[in-house]
Amino acid sequence: MSEPELSAQDAMAIGSRLASAAVAAAQPARSGGNNRVFRLEMAEGPPLALKHYPSDGRDRLGQEYDALSFLSRHGITSTPRPIAKDPAAFCALYQWFDGDAAVLHPRHEDADQLADFLIELQRLRNAEGAETLRNASASVFSPEAAIAQYEQRLDALRRASDDHPDLRAFMDGSLVPSTAIAIRQLRRRYAELGLDPAADLAPAHRALSPSDFGLHNALRAGDGRLRFIDFEYFGWDDPVKLVSDTAIHPGSNLPAAGANRLIERLSRAFEAGDDAFAIRRDVLYPVFGAIWCLIVLNAYLPESRSRRALAAQGGDLTVRLAGQLEKARRLHQTICQRDPDLTPR
Structure with a gap:
């Protein structure tokens, strides 16, 4: 069975709750076999990234959020800074990076x-x-x-x-x-x-x-x-x-x-x-x-x-x-x- 996709409306609601700030719009940024990412345009401030993880029995959200939290705490700036997470919704909020796919x-x-x-x-x-x-x-x-x-x-x-x-x-x-x-x-x-x-x-x-x-x-x-x-x-x-x-x-x-x-x-x-x-x-x-x-x-x-x-x-x-x-x-x-x-x- 395929994973249920997160709608833009759901992304806005979850993102607003996690950021404690209003989200003006949500656009799918990229699709992949393991996740879906939305670019959240905030009513105020820079855009954020909302990532939706598959519910496949592996704690992908926890592994990534812990890793990026560790890197951010120790001054690594070339990886996204974590902001908030909601494991029940399989979602986490991160700093948004602008840029082109290097590959x-x-x-x-x-x-x-x-x-x-x-x-x-x-x-x-x-x-x-x-x-x-x-x-x-x-x-x-x-x-x-x-x-x-x-x-x-x-x-x-x-x-x-x-x-x-x-x-x-x-x-x-x-x-x-x-x-x-x-x-x-x-x-x-x-x-x-x-x-x-x-x-x-x-x-x-x-x-x-x-x-x-x-x-x-x-x-x-x-x-x-x-x-x-x-x-x-x-x-x-x-x-x-x-x-x-x-x-x-x-x-x-x-x-x-x-x-x-x-x-x-x-x-x-x-x-x-x-x-x-x-x-x-x-x-x-x-x-x-x-x-x-x-x-x-x-x-x-x-x-x-x-x-x-x-x-x-x-x-x-x-x-x-x-x-x-x-x-x-x-x-x-x-x-x-x-x-x-x-x-x-």
């Missing part, structure tokens, strides 16, 4: 702006309130947990691939063999070093992560600076996953030079406090890459939000699924280019 007009310096923000986040690891933040959505704290996440996603898509021979051919002929090599390399490297791939990463080496981070969740202000929105998945995670996810995320589609620069800058920052970071990065990067290939292919799952989003866009769903498969193929190719040993012989 529509990417710039050469974007990778550095993404890296700057993530490095700034890590300076808050020991700040007041950091210890009570939740784990990031789909967080991973050991190599074996990453492998388990990959295998779980793979099993779901295997079941869905019975009706899609092209999908099955890509998985069985390319993705699964290369990832099997990556997993063998990971376990062999850990064995050589006497490390336990099932051991959780020490809290001191974990990172604060937006989890779903990139140009797809960024607005460009008039001065060219990026502002970041959508923190529903924010929390503690392995910094290797943070670096990998940000470099790989198909929503940003960073060029190779930008992705490499981002990896290099973030790696320097994390290596300074974690001698094993580079080892984990090298063996885990292709595993996280495989997970992202499977995420792109989620549209093949009958129950997935991404499938419903594609269907809502109209057109031939078969053609749209083929587009997702091609995107996964290109992403897989990019991952293998970083490590030629992953190409099955």
